[in-house]
Amino acid sequence: MSYDLSVYAAGPLSFDDLVRLVRGTIGLDVDGSPSSDAQSLMVVRGARRAYCFTIDGPFGVEAEDVPEDVTASVIGAKAVYQVLVEGSEEASIPHAVKFARKLAKATGGALLDEQTDEVWPRAKGSRVARPREAARPTELVTVNFYTLMSELPEDLPGNYIALARKYLPEALPTRFGTYEPHQGKLDRDGDQAFTDMWSENPRSRLFFKCDYPIAWGAIPGPEYPSSVWHASLYLDGAALADPGWLDGLRRFFVAFALESNSFFASVEVLRNYEWVSRSYERLPGAEEEIWPIHVGEWKGFVPYPQSWTWFGPEQAGIVSPYLTGRREQHGEYLFHVLAEKPVDRDQLTALLPDPTRPWIPKELATPCTR
Structure with missing residues (x-):
């Protein structure tokens, strides 16, 4: 059993920037020394470096395959990350959700919780900022x-x-x-x-x-x-x-x-x-x-x-x-x-x-x- 989160990104991060994002999050680190061509990162938590969640991607995505609720929040989603809490590590779920939101913000994207179909951030009308001038x-x-x-x-x-x-x-x-x-x-x-x-x-x-x-x-x-x-x-x-x-x-x-x-x-x-x-x-x-x-x-x-x-x-x-x-x-x-x-x-x-x-x-x- 796993808890699955999808982050649809308008601007995917480089591998090094993704690693920095993980290590810049209090209590989290990347397990081992993954190479820059890795398609998966294992994230560990705390002094015991216990398994927390896995990040897969980014994988290219076509506009036709982006869920409508995500399209309502994101302009031009180009890639998707999978943030997965594998096994029965329920205590890790809040950490995964918090990081997935951070990843969504860093990539100009949105988080889709695959269990609840909830999207963060929620759409609020137009995705394009209205001009301030009268x-x-x-x-x-x-x-x-x-x-x-x-x-x-x-x-x-x-x-x-x-x-x-x-x-x-x-x-x-x-x-x-x-x-x-x-x-x-x-x-x-x-x-x-x-x-x-x-x-x-x-x-x-x-x-x-x-x-x-x-x-x-x-x-x-x-x-x-x-x-x-x-x-x-x-x-x-x-x-x-x-x-x-x-x-x-x-x-x-x-x-x-x-x-x-x-x-x-x-x-x-x-x-x-x-x-x-x-x-x-x-x-x-x-x-x-x-x-x-x-x-x-x-x-x-x-x-x-x-x-x-x-x-x-x-x-x-x-x-x-x-x-x-x-x-x-x-x-x-x-x-x-x-x-x-x-x-x-x-x-x-x-x-x-x-x-x-x-x-x-x-x-x-x-x-x-x-």
Whole structure:
């Protein structure tokens, strides 16, 4: 019998730093003289140097394998340590828990008690610190998904919540409704209420507020009067400076584009905005999106390049000859990355082979201005 603790780390320690962390804890020491390539450390306690617990790892971990409750507390967990009290050493359990918390703090991570499923530290809203300034100039990042209404999955709101919990907890709809003030509250009403409100208002848009750095989002109902379903998120560009959060956004973008059967999706950076309190406002000269749909109909791609784009099988075949940058194939779908960290349209244009020419032929671009 053993007592198992898992520490998910955003920044794993070097072997020497791990040893120092153990020896810097009152009453604990490492048994013997382990080599730097050891994957396991035995920790002893007290003057008698009695066995206390074992540390295994760090072992690499994929975002898909990180428990949701851990993702809610940690941005970009890259590795996991196992802290194990082996045998019947119950007196050692408090020492193991105390050290595991210390290890979690040192690695910017979180501790999962495998016996109780409790996570430390517990999630408290956004994992991203809110800006202290009352108002701050920023770039606005827009995330858009486009799906044919005839191909819309049945439980899209439920899928959205599941993917947000897995990859990007800040995208969860904390408050939601079809008008202000929003009627629904996720932590009070539960996940099903979000789906129910969507299905009970089939011809309306369901708006929702999120935790910082995401201001708000919107998804149309399943019978919205349009041939193209269009979901959106709006977020503070300052969050993109965190590599772990950026990776979570990328994973969520790809996963939801697949789950929603999106034939097109995009991430775009707009300049000249101001972050105020829980949302954003336009400054003079603020850039606006050019949407590829007008009055519910697809009109063509935007006339300038976007940082991340997603193409269904038909669209990929049309634009593929003109794409530069990195490509990821997901079955028949194509995820195209022109800039790993989303940047504004002028910086993207400079990345094209010939910045004086449009990224796609003009006949493939939308004539709409909004």
